[in-house]
Amino acid sequence: MTESVSIHLVETRAPKTLGDLSDDDLMLLVKADRRDAFEALMRRHQPLVFGIATRFLGDRALGRDVMQDVFLSLWRERGRYKASGRFRSYLVSMTLHRCHMVSRNRKSQDRRVSALARAQEETPHNERLPIDVVVEQERSRGLRRMLLGVPEHHRQVLILRFAEDLGLEEIAEATSLPLGTVKSHLFRGLKTLRKVVQKESSS
Amino acid sequence: MKCVDSSEVMRLFAGKLSVERAELVNTHFDHCDQCAVLRDEIGAMTSRLQHDPDEFKDEAAALEVMTLIRMGKAEKPEVVPSRFLFWKSWQTWLLVPATAAATAVLMMVLWSPTKQDATDGFQARGAETINLNAWVSLQVFRAGKNGYEPVRDVIAADDALAFSYLNRSDSQLRYLAVFAVDNQGEVFWYYPPNVDAGNSPGSVSVQSGAQPIELPEQVAHHLRIGLLRIFGVFSKDPLSVQFIEAQAGRDFVTSQTVERMTRVSLPDVGQYSLLLRVENEMDREPN
Numbered sequence: 001m002t003e004s005v006s007i008h009l010v011e012t013r014a015p016k017t018l019g020d021l022s023d024d025d026l027m028l029l030v031k032a033d034r035r036d037a038f039e040a041l042m043r044r045h046q047p048l049v050f051g052i053a054t055r056f057l058g059d060r061a062l063g064r065d066v067m068q069d070v071f072l073s074l075w076r077e078r079g080r081y082k083a084s085g086r087f088r089s090y091l092v093s094m095t096l097h098r099c100h101m102v103s104r105n106r107k108s109q110d111r112r113v114s115a116l117a118r119a120q121e122e123t124p125h126n127e128r129l130p131i132d133v134v135v136e137q138e139r140s141r142g143l144r145r146m147l148l149g150v151p152e153h154h155r156q157v158l159i160l161r162f163a164e165d166l167g168l169e170e171i172a173e174a175t176s177l178p179l180g181t182v183k184s185h186l187f188r189g190l191k192t193l194r195k196v197v198q199k200e201s202s203s
Numbered sequence: 204m205k206c207v208d209s210s211e212v213m214r215l216f217a218g219k220l221s222v223e224r225a226e227l228v229n230t231h232f233d234h235c236d237q238c239a240v241l242r243d244e245i246g247a248m249t250s251r252l253q254h255d256p257d258e259f260k261d262e263a264a265a266l267e268v269m270t271l272i273r274m275g276k277a278e279k280p281e282v283v284p285s286r287f288l289f290w291k292s293w294q295t296w297l298l299v300p301a302t303a304a305a306t307a308v309l310m311m312v313l314w315s316p317t318k319q320d321a322t323d324g325f326q327a328r329g330a331e332t333i334n335l336n337a338w339v340s341l342q343v344f345r346a347g348k349n350g351y352e353p354v355r356d357v358i359a360a361d362d363a364l365a366f367s368y369l370n371r372s373d374s375q376l377r378y379l380a381v382f383a384v385d386n387q388g389e390v391f392w393y394y395p396p397n398v399d400a401g402n403s404p405g406s407v408s409v410q411s412g413a414q415p416i417e418l419p420e421q422v423a424h425h426l427r428i429g430l431l432r433i434f435g436v437f438s439k440d441p442l443s444v445q446f447i448e449a450q451a452g453r454d455f456v457t458s459q460t461v462e463r464m465t466r467v468s469l470p471d472v473g474q475y476s477l478l479l480r481v482e483n484e485m486d487r488e489p490n
Contacts, residue, residue, distance in 0.1 A: 035272060042265050050259035055252070064264050069399070071268045072277045097425050098398075104422055105396045143251050153361065162252040168218050176360050176425055178483060186217035190245065194209070197248055 019044070023087035030078045038078075042071050045088070048164060049095045055159045056099040056152075058144040066098045073098075092166070092174035096156050103152065142200075149196035154189030157182055204231045206238050212245050276401070338374040339473040341381065341435030342367045346421050357480050358431075363423040364393065367415040368435060376437035376473050380406035380447055381418070383426075383433045384464065385481075388455040390448050391424045393433075397444045405441030426481045432461040437473040 018026065018040040029037035049070050054063030073094065074081075081090065147155055156175065160166040168186075172179045207228055214220050215228055232239045271277050344351040346363040358364065366381055381394040395404040410416055436447065451467045458464035466474050 035269070038272065039265075039269055042268060046261065046265050047257075047259040050261055050264070054259065063259075064261060067261070068264055068268050071265075072271060075268075075272050075277045093425060100423055100425075101396060101398045104420055105398050147252075158252065162249040165253075176428075176483070183217050183219045187213055187219055190213040190216060190249070191210070194213070194245065194248060 022085075024083040024085060027078070027081050027083060027087060030075070031081065033078075038075055045091055046071070048088070049091060051163060052092065052095050052156075052159055053099055055144060055147055055163055056096070056156060057102060058148040062102060066095065066102055070094050070098055086173060088166075089170055089174040092160065092164075092170075093176070096175065099156070100152065146193065146196045146200060150189050150192045154185045154192060157185040158189040158193060161186055204228075206235060207231060207241070209241055209245070212238075212242050215242075216245060216249065337473075338371045339376060339435065339437040339475055340369045341433070341475040341477070342369075342415060343433055343477060343479075354477075354479065356478070357482055358426075360426045360428060360481050360483055361423055362426075363421040364433075365418065365421040366393065366435070367417040368409060368437075369415045370409055370411040370437060372411055372413055374411045374437070374473070375439055376411075377408060378406040378438045378441045379409040380436045380438075380442060380444070381434070382436075382447065382451075383424075383431050384451055384455060384461050385427050386430045386461055387427065388452060389427070390451055391426065392444060393422045394418060395444065396422075403443040403445040405443050406436070406438060406447075408441075409437070428481050428483060430461050431479045431481050432464060433477045433479060434467060435475040436467065436469060437475075438469070439471060442469070442472075 018029075018037055021029075021037075021040070023041065023044070026037045026041045030041065046067060050063055050067040053066035053070075054060050057063055057066065070091070074091070081087075147158070150158060157171055157177075160171045160174065161168070166174070168179060168182055171177075172182045175182065177185070204227055211220070211228065215225055220228065232242055268277075343354040344365045344367070345354050345358055346365065351365055354364070368379060370376055370379075379394060381392075383391045383393070385391070394407050397404060407418075434451075436442065447467065447469070450469055454464050454467050455461070462478060465476055
């Protein structure tokens with residue numbers, strides 16, 4: 001099997017730690033049921049998935065749920081991954097997919113309360129944190145609230161470009177959108193976000 | 204060069220300007236304070252999206268995931284065996300004499316002269332097999348710029364789909380599951396939402412009547428380019444997502460393509476299916 005050959009090559013190189021391996025090499029080990037490799041992979045990409053989900057959904061608790069769900073699915077579906085050097089795009093795509101599903105589910109469960117109101121009522125994540133962290137969280141919450149004013153398909157591109165610093169081609173790959181559409185979404189998302197920011201500032 | 208407007212600055216940020224134009228605009232910023240302020244304002248807005256590298260580090264959440272994996276809670280659920288497989292495995296031989304006997308009795312009844320005489324002018328009622336599929340239908344819509352448009356055969360990969368169903372007045376079917384299967388055998392759920400990997404929700408409750416009834420939510424999946432078949436399965440009792448998926452998986456393996464997989468082998472259900480082509484070209488956003 002191709003996978004077992006690749007795993008052999010990885011192991012004979014004798015890297016210092018699993019953290020030195022590429023994403024694809026780690027996934028090959030994961031496909032061989034290596035939990036330590038999966039843990040290394042998760043530690044590497046957990047902030048990326050958590051960040052995208054939290055910003056997209058405007059809710060840290062939901063973002064955390066999505067993050068856990070994505071990694072559990074990744075483990076469960078480990079046999080389906082084909083190593084092609086695009087693990088990050090694959091992961092981002094999975095994350096966005098879950099976010100859209102959760103967003104839809106949340107709308108159906110709580111149609112009467114708008115997302116903006118929910119974000120405003122969000123309680124502090126942990127009141128025992130130092131004041132500078134609290135200030136940072138307030139700032140982030142304000143921004144998340146504003147992001148919720150941007151349509152989902154524009155929002156996801158904004159988050160990937162400016163929060164996670166993904167390149168336009170990588171965003172196109174992760175979202176399965178043509179490059180030109182990514183640029184359009186980015187442009188329109190920026191326009192909408194600016195309007196929302198200006199409206200917030202004036203009020 | 205004339206001053207730029209905010210739209211052009213955002214085009215610059217979005218990578219939409221040509222290299223030559225981007226150079227011109229950037230040079231203009233060096234000489235025009237007003238435009239530079241505009242650039243800085245939009246730059247500040249986007250920089251607010253960036254975060255502290257540790258803001259989304261969550262060791263505890265990662266640990267919970269690893270614990271579930273070590274406990275074996277994250278493995279694929281076992282496929283629910285079909286009740287027909289049960290028969291197939293060790294009781295098939297029972298069916299052979301039973302079928303032969305039933306056929307013999309049927310032949311005797313059909314070809315008996317006295318029976319023929321007795322049925323003159325008589326029409327049996329209630330004995331025909333009811334085609335449950337005739338009682339139901341599903342209409343698919345895509346969210347367009349001017350509202351919802353009925354889907355005929357093509358959708359875009361990121362289209363949000365909405366549904367309405369018709370479950371005729373006398374139908375005894377009270378539950379509906381809507382899902383799609385693509386040409387790699389992957390199942391995408393629309394109703395019920397299948398969000399939590401640990402749960403297997405049941406099909407949703409539906410009404411019957413003479414008029415189509417809209418389902419309340421529009422749903423978007425990131426679909427693969429290629430063929431996709433949407434199924435609406437109406438049943439008397441709620442069917443679980445896992446049960447339907449397991450059967451759909453078996454049917455897909457048998458059919459090998461969604462073109463041939465016109466229905467899912469489920470007993471006592473009414474079904475509607477629609478074959479679609481998923482394309483990227485339908486995204487008509489200007490570049």
